[in-house]
Amino acid sequence: MTTHGSPSENLIVVEALVKTFMHMGRKLDVLRGIDLTIAQGEVMAIVGPSGAGKSTLLHCIGTLDLPTKGRIWLDGEEITGLAGAKLAAIRNRSIGFVFQFHHLLPEFNALENVMMPGLIQGRSRADMKKPAQELLDEVGLSERATHRPGELSGGEQQRVALARALVLNPKLLLADEPTGNLDTATSDVMHQLFFDINARHGTSIVVVTHNTVLANSMPRVVRLVDGLLDRDTKDAQAPAEPQAPAESRDA
Numbered sequence: 544m545t546t547h548g549s550p551s552e553n554l555i556v557v558e559a560l561v562k563t564f565m566h567m568g569r570k571l572d573v574l575r576g577i578d579l580t581i582a583q584g585e586v587m588a589i590v591g592p593s594g595a596g597k598s599t600l601l602h603c604i605g606t607l608d609l610p611t612k613g614r615i616w617l618d619g620e621e622i623t624g625l626a627g628a629k630l631a632a633i634r635n636r637s638i639g640f641v642f643q644f645h646h647l648l649p650e651f652n653a654l655e656n657v658m659m660p661g662l663i664q665g666r667s668r669a670d671m672k673k674p675a676q677e678l679l680d681e682v683g684l685s686e687r688a689t690h691r692p693g694e695l696s697g698g699e700q701q702r703v704a705l706a707r708a709l710v711l712n713p714k715l716l717l718a719d720e721p722t723g724n725l726d727t728a729t730s731d732v733m734h735q736l737f738f739d740i741n742a743r744h745g746t747s748i749v750v751v752t753h754n755t756v757l758a759n760s761m762p763r764v765v766r767l768v769d770g771l772l773d774r775d776t777k778d779a780q781a782p783a784e785p786q787a788p789a790e791s792r793d794a
């Protein structure tokens with residue numbers, strides 16, 4: 544498949560991506576040649592059976608894992624082949640992650656957890672406090688800012704994790720089964736937040752999910768089966784309207 548245009552036209556371009564794990568002396572071909580482009584401001588779901596390679600693909604796009612073969616561009620810059628420190632800098636600047644388990648720091652309160660990516664980057668508490676407060680407000684948790692993770696419900700913890708993922712105003716949000724542990728009503732709140740965030744900030748959002756209702760509510764759904772792209776609704780319909788106004792992305 545040759546769907547990708549010039550790497551600079553898309554936020555993400557994945558070309559012929561292969562990931563092979565060696566396990567107990569055996570080669571395991573987990574991604575077997577994926578071509579995928581993600582436009583700036585696009586919202587999409589990645590679906591497919593357990594073991595299809597969804598998380599592996601997300602980790603490769605998010606620079607958390609290195610592909611065995613193939614190339615990935617982020618915002619026009621090829622990230623495959625970059626050294627670890629450079630990758631970490633790009634990850635910190637451009638990508639936010641939300642996982643199934645929130646990985647909040649238990650000894651810090653909600654506000655501090657949201658500020659954390661900036662503090663790690665060397666920015667001051669004074670600098671980070673306002674954007675963190677604004678994001679807690681956006682996810683509906685300004686009343687819980689001083690609660691530690693253990694003093695929050697599961698859905699609230701996940702919303703703190705979402706605020707944390709967004710605090711450095713990333714271009715790309717990657718979420719791996721972000722509502723896998725939540726009840727339906729709480730998941731719905733979280734899903735609506737993804738759409739709100741996309742509309743307000745123009746963030747490109749990729750959500751790996753087993754939730755068919757959520758997937759079907761997304762403008763684009765990509766299905767992976769056995770390490771290959773089985774279906775992309777983008778190929779099956781006319782191009783969607785842009786998802787978000789080209790609003791200012793200033794922090």
Ligand SMILES: Nc1ncnc2c1ncn2[C@@H]1O[C@H](COP(=O)(O)OP(=O)(O)OP(=O)(O)O)[C@@H](O)[C@H]1O
Nearest residue numbers: 564565566571573592593594595596597598599600
């Ligand atoms: N570090 C590793 N070493 C060896 N095999 C691995 C490793 N990580 C993943 N795998 C294998 O790669 C395959 C794809 O894993 P991946 O986590 O990407 O699946 P997935 O589509 O996200 O599945 P799920 O829906 O269950 O989360 C699985 O069969 C898994 O066992």
Ligand SMILES: [Mg+2]
Nearest residue numbers: 597598599719
């Ligand atoms: Mg997975």
